[in-house]
Amino acid sequence: MSQQNTNESNARADSSPDPTDDEMLIQTDVSGSVSSSGGPSRRETVVSAENINVWYGDDQALQDITMDIPEKSVTAMVGPSGCGKSTFLRCINRMNDLIDSARVEGDLYLRGKNVYDDDVDPVALRRRVGMVFQKPNPFPKSIYENVTYGLKIQDKGGDYDEIVEESLKRAALWDEVKDQLDESGLDLSGGQQQRLCIARAIAPDPEVLLMDEPASALDPVATSQIEDLIEELAQDYTVVIVTHNMQQAARISDQTAVFLTGGELVEFDDTQKIFENPESQRVEDYITGKFG
Amino acid sequence: MATETEHGEIEGFGQVSRTVGTVFRYLLIAATMFGIVTLAVLLVYVANDAIRPLTAGPGWYLTYFFTLVVPTLLVGAYVRTRDRAAFSFGVFLIGLLVVSLMFSGGVGLLVVDVVPPLVALSFALGLAVPAAVAVVLTRNSHRISFTTRLVATSLAFYLSLFGLPGPIGDAAGLPQVVPSFVQFVQSIPVIPVDWMMVAAVVGGGSAAAVGAYVAGVRDARSGLYAGLAAFAVSVASAVVGPFVGLNPVPAVVVTAVALVPTSTYAWRGAFGEDGTPIGLGFAATVVGGALVGAAAVEAFGFAGPQSWVDWQFLTSSHSGSAVDAGLYPAIGGSILLMSTVAALSFPLGVGAAVYLEEYAPDNALTRFVDVNISNLAGVPSVVYGLLGLGVFVTYLGQSAGTVLVGGATLALLILPIVIISSREAIRSVPSDLRQASYGMGATRWQTVRNVVLPEAFPGILTGTILALGRAIGETAPLIMIGAPNVVFSLPTALNSKVSAMPLQVYAWSSLFASEDFYTKAVPAGVVVLLAVLLAMNSVAIVLRNKFERTG
Numbered sequence: 001m002s003q004q005n006t007n008e009s010n011a012r013a014d015s016s017p018d019p020t021d022d023e024m025l026i027q028t029d030v031s032g033s034v035s036s037s038g039g040p041s042r043r044e045t046v047v048s049a050e051n052i053n054v055w056y057g058d059d060q061a062l063q064d065i066t067m068d069i070p071e072k073s074v075t076a077m078v079g080p081s082g083c084g085k086s087t088f089l090r091c092i093n094r095m096n097d098l099i100d101s102a103r104v105e106g107d108l109y110l111r112g113k114n115v116y117d118d119d120v121d122p123v124a125l126r127r128r129v130g131m132v133f134q135k136p137n138p139f140p141k142s143i144y145e146n147v148t149y150g151l152k153i154q155d156k157g158g159d160y161d162e163i164v165e166e167s168l169k170r171a172a173l174w175d176e177v178k179d180q181l182d183e184s185g186l187d188l189s190g191g192q193q194q195r196l197c198i199a200r201a202i203a204p205d206p207e208v209l210l211m212d213e214p215a216s217a218l219d220p221v222a223t224s225q226i227e228d229l230i231e232e233l234a235q236d237y238t239v240v241i242v243t244h245n246m247q248q249a250a251r252i253s254d255q256t257a258v259f260l261t262g263g264e265l266v267e268f269d270d271t272q273k274i275f276e277n278p279e280s281q282r283v284e285d286y287i288t289g290k291f292g
Numbered sequence: 293m294a295t296e297t298e299h300g301e302i303e304g305f306g307q308v309s310r311t312v313g314t315v316f317r318y319l320l321i322a323a324t325m326f327g328i329v330t331l332a333v334l335l336v337y338v339a340n341d342a343i344r345p346l347t348a349g350p351g352w353y354l355t356y357f358f359t360l361v362v363p364t365l366l367v368g369a370y371v372r373t374r375d376r377a378a379f380s381f382g383v384f385l386i387g388l389l390v391v392s393l394m395f396s397g398g399v400g401l402l403v404v405d406v407v408p409p410l411v412a413l414s415f416a417l418g419l420a421v422p423a424a425v426a427v428v429l430t431r432n433s434h435r436i437s438f439t440t441r442l443v444a445t446s447l448a449f450y451l452s453l454f455g456l457p458g459p460i461g462d463a464a465g466l467p468q469v470v471p472s473f474v475q476f477v478q479s480i481p482v483i484p485v486d487w488m489m490v491a492a493v494v495g496g497g498s499a500a501a502v503g504a505y506v507a508g509v510r511d512a513r514s515g516l517y518a519g520l521a522a523f524a525v526s527v528a529s530a531v532v533g534p535f536v537g538l539n540p541v542p543a544v545v546v547t548a549v550a551l552v553p554t555s556t557y558a559w560r561g562a563f564g565e566d567g568t569p570i571g572l573g574f575a576a577t578v579v580g581g582a583l584v585g586a587a588a589v590e591a592f593g594f595a596g597p598q599s600w601v602d603w604q605f606l607t608s609s610h611s612g613s614a615v616d617a618g619l620y621p622a623i624g625g626s627i628l629l630m631s632t633v634a635a636l637s638f639p640l641g642v643g644a645a646v647y648l649e650e651y652a653p654d655n656a657l658t659r660f661v662d663v664n665i666s667n668l669a670g671v672p673s674v675v676y677g678l679l680g681l682g683v684f685v686t687y688l689g690q691s692a693g694t695v696l697v698g699g700a701t702l703a704l705l706i707l708p709i710v711i712i713s714s715r716e717a718i719r720s721v722p723s724d725l726r727q728a729s730y731g732m733g734a735t736r737w738q739t740v741r742n743v744v745l746p747e748a749f750p751g752i753l754t755g756t757i758l759a760l761g762r763a764i765g766e767t768a769p770l771i772m773i774g775a776p777n778v779v780f781s782l783p784t785a786l787n788s789k790v791s792a793m794p795l796q797v798y799a800w801s802s803l804f805a806s807e808d809f810y811t812k813a814v815p816a817g818v819v820v821l822l823a824v825l826l827a828m829n830s831v832a833i834v835l836r837n838k839f840e841r842t843g
């Protein structure tokens with residue numbers, strides 16, 4: 001990505017309105033979080049989970065998750081498979097609502113508003129939270145239509161050409177596809193498809209970007225491109241990324257949450273602390289590969 | 293069974309018996325072949341009776357052998373070894389020409405004998421104008437609210453089709469104040485010549501389709517030019533037609549429905565990106581060979597086969613003597629019935645499928661409906677006939693044996709099949725795409741409209757056409773609802789009596805049973821019915837292949 005892009009991006013982010021005092025007040029006290037070192041956050045909290053419990057039918061997938069995710073940084077969730085990382089991610093934009101058997105209890109605040117309040121429309125919520133999935137899933141439409149999909153369904157006005165260019169530039173894809181915007185998104189390689197999905201997710205300018213193992217279906221080169229991109233995006237967006245790749249979490253994230261089997265959040269702290277000096281023995285064992 | 297030496301070295305791996313597997317394999321082949329061969333024998337037998345290839349003279353065969361068969365084989369083999377894709381393009385092109393010629397026959401039948409050109413023109417305009425209004429409104433959707441657009445669009449359609457106050461006023465006993473656009477067109481004192489109106493309707497429709505297609509593969513400007521050129525060609529054909537022995541109206545229809553679309557496709561396949569001109573060469577060899585052969589046979593006076601399926605058979609109605617009997621009213625009846633069936637079963641079936649797949653909660657009622665739709669698909673057609681008779685004729689008081697009642701009954705018959713195949717198509721849309729759409733903050737409707745339906749559409753269409761193929765061969769329900777055995781003219785309205793191809797064949801083999809009808813009219817009718825069925829199914833198969841390649 002060129003320097004120029006970054007400048008543009010910053011300009012756009014700066015122009016977004018600052019959160020009101022109200023919203024700041026609702027920031028929860030970090031002492032509620034599992035971490036004992038005063039929490040990883042020195043930035044403003046964007047997503048704040050309080051005692052989130054999730055069940056699929058009778059099976060509990062998450063137990064009492066409490067954590068604050070700070071803005072404009074990368075928060076990684078790691079842990080063995082089946083420990084509820086994806087489930088937690090789906091709590092943030094209420095994608096769990098689409099699963100019949102899922103039941104969520106607890107509170108989750110997005111910029112101070114509890115998304116599980118009765119007056120929250122999950123569709124409206126999802127318009128402010130971008131999501132990127134494990135398997136690249138562009139629509140079988142043109143690249144242009146893929147990027148403008150969110151704008152179209154939200155009936156957003158604006159200069160679509162400009163937004164498409166800017167989103168693709170931010171997703172580090174513009175140079176590769178600028179001459180084939182009318183061609184199908186499915187004709188791209190896997191890595192390009194995933195970057196297209198990222199461009200699609202950021203085009204409507206969401207508050208938070210959720211990524212569920214976005215690189216796990218990609219080859220090493222594409223993976224490192226996506227990793228660079230994520231670090232770049234964190235300058236403007238709050239990125240929450242699920243990964244089962246420890247090195248990846250260590251490389252790109254600012255703070256790391258370690259989930260362990262049974263759906264509990266064992267430790268949440270600055271990435272450096274987690275990897276160099278974790279509080280919990282179980283986390284240390286997991287990171288050093290003794291189990292999990 | 294491996295034999296080992298004392299040092300542990302392997303000397304051989306022995307053999308594993310394959311006898312049972314081999315026997316099983318040949319049994320499977322035999323089972324497969326049994327059905328196919330039996331059916332093939334029957335078809336050959338019927339086709340032999342209908343077309344009577346053995347009545348053609350050796351000169352006829354020799355002529356076609358040298359003009360058509362030999363060039364086709366030589367050029368075909370050459371093209372195939374050079375470029376397989378070009379060969380399949382050529383074959384497809386020939387198929388497209390044949391099928392579109394058959395369709396142009398159907399359309400010609402409609403504009404000549406069913407819908408008067410002025411009525412067709414007035415309704416075409418009456419629908420095109422409000423449709424254009426709707427398109428303009430949708431283009432500006434971000435500026436105009438949804439309700440305003442809905443109201444404006446409905447109003448435009450209502451005014452255009454019914455005028456003020458229209459049927460609402462009729463019900464209240466008010467006189468018509470403003471005539472509808474349709475009535476206005478019909479009341480124009482200077483009536484254009486028939487072929488001009490047909491050219492406007494059919495040529496206009498085909499030009500719009502060609503223009504949209506070219507605009508899709510190239511750009512909007514080329515699309516516009518292609519559309520205009522297509523329209524000009526259709527109009528010109530009416531002038532040229534009489535010089536090659538075609539009346540203006542059929543000339544326009546054949547050009548607009550068959551020649552223009554086929555040449556557009558041929559142009560794209562041959563000269564577009566990755567075009568294969570030799571594929572076009574192959575198609576040209578076959579078509580040219582057939583034409584040259586026909587001219588040569590004519591010139592030398594060689595007698596062709598004395599086929600019962602001939603122009604006379606296709607264009608005349610039933611007669612007491614098998615030699616003069618024809619299928620024309622039944623062909624027209626089948627076309628009208630199929631149009632009615634499609635218009636009724638497609639929206640109902642797709643609607644039900646979308647509801648069941650995307651909206652319905654997974655509860656006892658849904659499962660009950662589920663099971664029963666599968667059961668309904670297996671209910672014998674005669675039962676549907678009884679249902680149609682009971683509901684539409686006895687209960688709703690429609691007169692028996694009309695296009696509307698027949699179409700509605702057959703629509704009920706294939707509704708479960710349409711629902712089941714549409715559901716399958718909808719289910720095969722990857723759930724990843726739905727997730728992506730919901731994740732972007734799309735509502736259920738937006739997801740269905742923008743992601744699910746466009747992806748599932750080719751599959752839905754394929755399923756519907758195959759279901760129509762079932763309806764077109766049905767006899768029992770038509771007998772039950774009192775369709776007449778013999779109709780001497782084409783139905784011209786939804787409430788005129790209708791016959792259909794299978795019903796006519798059935799009548800010939802029962803009411804008029806005689807040696808003559810058995811050996812002449814019946815096989816000829818069966819061959820025409822099967823040809824129409826094959827043409828429909830080939831469209832479905834092409835759609836499905838295209839769908840699978842891109843999907």
Ligand SMILES: Nc1ncnc2c1ncn2[C@@H]1O[C@H](COP(=O)(O)OP(=O)(O)O)[C@@H](O)[C@H]1O
Binds near residue numbers: 061079080087099
């Ligand atoms: N749609 C679902 N229905 C039922 N159980 C589910 C569903 N999705 C996930 N689970 C269960 O919830 C637990 C957590 O799953 P998930 O959040 O996908 O874990 P992770 O992403 O960490 O691998 C697993 O035990 C899994 O079997």
Ligand SMILES: [Mg+2]
Binds near residue numbers: 086212
């Ligand atoms: Mg997961």
